[in-house]
Amino acid sequence: MAVAELLAEQADFRSAQQIHAELRSRGEAVGLATVYRNLALMAETGEIDTLVRADGETVYRRCGATSHHHHLVCRRCGRTLEVSGPGVERWAQAVAKEHGFTDVSHQLELFGVCPECRAEG
Amino acid sequence: MAVAELLAEQADFRSAQQIHAELRSRGEAVGLATVYRNLALMAETGEIDTLVRADGETVYRRCGATSHHHHLVCRRCGRTLEVSGPGVERWAQAVAKEHGFTDVSHQLELFGVCPECRAEG
DNA sequence: TGGTCGAATGAGAATCATTCTAATCACAGG
C-alpha cells in the first residue's frame, strides 16, 4: 500500500493533501479518498499519530514510539521530535481525579523554533 | 457589540457557527463574517480563549483567568473548567531547552467525562 | 478458463467551516 510506504519515508508531519500530491507527482494513480481512508485506518490502529494544527488542517506522522508520547514541533520547518513527560501524565490524572472526571485523555504539543531555523534568522 | 455580550453569558466553549445561530435566533441581524471578525479580534486581544477541536472546528470561550491556563473539558456536555499546571510549564521549558528550541509555546487540553454525565450513564 | 462475490479504489460531487467580496448602511462633518 503506497500510502504506508510514503509515510514510512517521511520524518515530519504531513497533511493528507500533501501526501496525496506527493503520490500523484510520483505517478501513483491514487485517489484523495483513498489517502484519507488509509490515514484514518492507520490512525485508528495506532500506526500513525495525528495532530490538528492551529489552522484546522489535520497532519499525520509515523512515529517511532508506539506508546503514548508528545511532540516538539518546529514552527518554521516542521521538524518533529518525540518527547515524553511522565510528570505531565501524573498531573493530568491528578487534576482529573480532583474534579471527579473519568475517562481522561489529554492532548499536548509543544511548538517552537529549532536551532537550525533560528540560525537562519 | 452583540458578540461580546453573548460570549459573556456563555460558560462553555462555543463554535463560531453556534454563536451565529444563537444570535440569529434571538433576532439579531448579525452576519457570519462579523461574528468571525469579532472573535478573531477578541482572541487577539486575549479577551477570549480559542481551541481547535479534534474535528477541526474552532471553538471560543470567555475565560475568567487572563493568565496562561489550560482546560478540563467534558466530552459529553462540554462543561469546561480552567486548570493550571505550573509543573507542566516548567517541564515544557526544560524539554525545549534541552533540544535547543526557542520561542516555545504549548497547547494542552484535558478531556474526560464529568461527574454529572457519568451519573447519567 | 470463465464466472461470481465482496472488498477496495478513484473521480468527482457534496458538505462544512471559514474567508473573501461587493454592496449597503449609519453617521459625523461640512
Next chain:
DNA sequence: CCTGTGATTAGAATGATTCTCATTCGACCA
C-alpha cells in the same frame, strides 16, 4: 441635505474532508 469613512451584511468563493457510486481487482469455485 450631500459626502466620505468605516463597520456590517448576504452570499459567493475557498479549502479540507467526507460521501457516493460505478468500476476494478483478487480469491474462490465449478
